[in-house]
Amino acid sequence: MAKLAKTQMYVAGEWLIPSTGEYFESFNPYTGKPWMLVARGGVEDAHRAVEAAHNAFENSEWREMTPSARGQLLRQFGDLIGDNAERLAKIEVQDNGKLYSEMSLQTRYTPQWYHYFGGLADKIEGAVLPLDKSETFAFTRHEPLGVCVAILPWNSPLFLTGFKLAPALAAGNTVVIKPSEYTSASTLEFVKLAEQAGVPKGVINVVTGFGKEVGEALITHPKVAKVAFTGGSVSGRHVYSRAAESLKRVSLELGGKSPNIVFDDANIENAVKGVISGIFAATGQTCIAGSRLLVQESIHDEFVDKLVKFARTAKMGNPMSVDTQVGPVTTHPQYEKVLSYLEIARAEGVECVLGGSKAERPECGDGWFVEPTIYTGVKNTMRIAQEEVFGPVLSVIPFKDEEDAITIGNDVVYGLAAGIWTESMRRALHVSQHLQAGTVWVNLYRAFSYMAPFGGYKQSGLGREGGQEAIREYLQTKTTWISTSDTVPNPFVMR
Numbered sequence: 001m002a003k004l005a006k007t008q009m010y011v012a013g014e015w016l017i018p019s020t021g022e023y024f025e026s027f028n029p030y031t032g033k034p035w036m037l038v039a040r041g042g043v044e045d046a047h048r049a050v051e052a053a054h055n056a057f058e059n060s061e062w063r064e065m066t067p068s069a070r071g072q073l074l075r076q077f078g079d080l081i082g083d084n085a086e087r088l089a090k091i092e093v094q095d096n097g098k099l100y101s102e103m104s105l106q107t108r109y110t111p112q113w114y115h116y117f118g119g120l121a122d123k124i125e126g127a128v129l130p131l132d133k134s135e136t137f138a139f140t141r142h143e144p145l146g147v148c149v150a151i152l153p154w155n156s157p158l159f160l161t162g163f164k165l166a167p168a169l170a171a172g173n174t175v176v177i178k179p180s181e182y183t184s185a186s187t188l189e190f191v192k193l194a195e196q197a198g199v200p201k202g203v204i205n206v207v208t209g210f211g212k213e214v215g216e217a218l219i220t221h222p223k224v225a226k227v228a229f230t231g232g233s234v235s236g237r238h239v240y241s242r243a244a245e246s247l248k249r250v251s252l253e254l255g256g257k258s259p260n261i262v263f264d265d266a267n268i269e270n271a272v273k274g275v276i277s278g279i280f281a282a283t284g285q286t287c288i289a290g291s292r293l294l295v296q297e298s299i300h301d302e303f304v305d306k307l308v309k310f311a312r313t314a315k316m317g318n319p320m321s322v323d324t325q326v327g328p329v330t331t332h333p334q335y336e337k338v339l340s341y342l343e344i345a346r347a348e349g350v351e352c353v354l355g356g357s358k359a360e361r362p363e364c365g366d367g368w369f370v371e372p373t374i375y376t377g378v379k380n381t382m383r384i385a386q387e388e389v390f391g392p393v394l395s396v397i398p399f400k401d402e403e404d405a406i407t408i409g410n411d412v413v414y415g416l417a418a419g420i421w422t423e424s425m426r427r428a429l430h431v432s433q434h435l436q437a438g439t440v441w442v443n444l445y446r447a448f449s450y451m452a453p454f455g456g457y458k459q460s461g462l463g464r465e466g467g468q469e470a471i472r473e474y475l476q477t478k479t480t481w482i483s484t485s486d487t488v489p490n491p492f493v494m495r
Helices: 043-058 067-083 085-096 100-109 111-123 157-170 185-197 211-220 233-244 268-279 297-311 332-347 402-410 425-434 467-472
Strands: 009-011 014-016 023-028 033-039 136-144 147-151 174-178 204-206 224-230 249-253 259-262 292-296 351-354 373-376 393-399 417-421 439-442 475-483
Touching: 009 043, 009 185, 023 085, 043 147, 043 174, 043 204, 043 211, 067 085, 067 111, 067 157, 067 185, 085 100, 085 157, 085 185, 100 111, 100 157, 111 157, 111 467, 147 157, 147 211, 157 174, 157 185, 157 224, 157 467, 174 211, 185 204, 211 224, 211 233, 224 233, 233 249, 259 268, 259 402, 268 297, 268 393, 268 417, 292 297, 292 402, 297 351, 297 373, 297 393, 332 393, 393 402, 402 425, 417 425, 425 439
Parallel strands: 147 174, 147 224, 174 204, 224 249, 259 292, 259 417, 292 393, 373 393, 417 439
Antiparallel strands: 009 014, 009 204, 023 033, 136 475, 351 373
């Protein structure tokens, strides 16, 4: 067996071995075998990274860089990402098992986040305030927070890094990135491009390791001003709780159990494709997965028949192959979790009309594959309808009319996204207005843009990523008052 390569961590512009001296295996989900050894950082490494980021924030090279120069630097960084998009995509496929066709699309699109926020860097404007006080002048300015920690998930590492890193840097902050322990390789390769672009030392740092060791130390460090986290709701609540102890700013992009709602006036062929995109693309491993399919009763049977027929054609296998449509589950614990939900669904008495088991096709080899699965006869109160599976598992729930669809759609603790399929503009506007979700798609699903805010309602998170709202998450407002009077009035009376 060939010797596995070892990674290092990137702190203060230097590549370092972990203080623990320990490494852990990173697995290729398609083969089920380790392909790299990742540095197991510890508390000392986390603290070193925060100190490096803090020093860089205080250093004149970064702090006194003009917003225009900062924007130009971000655009240069984006160009380098674009130049290396295919190479970065291949690393991600090895690390997380998602389709090369999707990962390459993401890495080719990722530069736009750095171009967009680079363009916003010199458009962060304060205001002169109209006051009700005579002989006073006041204005606001928006300033960076300081050291920001970005904690990333394993499903789309580089794409989701851009959601956090681009606005944070555009606003003038420094950043410590903690990638998922399951998918660290692409982030470590990516940060080399920041160095090449000329990002000053310490402005971006990457510490690899486990949440209870590295993540905890980063969240609780007194010099960290903000934590931006994407991941599961349980972990998100823990991050929120620990960050609150020192009143850190927090943004959380958490789980979802999104309703994809098909009305009887929908274009059926398009809706079938939209439902497939919402649940089986990315093997269902997206926070916005349309894992609850709500179908109007009058078309339920017809729609399910067409959906199952289309889903049966999905090709599984090597995620590097251009014709593969469903890849493996990224991590072995997640694979076991998805299989456990198949057992839960069985026990709840639903009808399995497709899949319902692990995939044992020859083309799946020894990878962690689950058959695309569709359940009918699902009630919205069931665990399979209420809990996030994060895999290729779809629950079909019938509804009567618009109000019934809205009630069922909102009857869950999550509120990240929703889909609506209808030819009626009135219906689209009415239902989208009443759905409790941060993003609502009408006659499409799973679309993103750096120009559009993204985030959740309810337990799907706090804050927004994307669009001009995102940069505000990394700024704080200062108000400055100036007296134009020649005298100071009674000092014992508030002005």
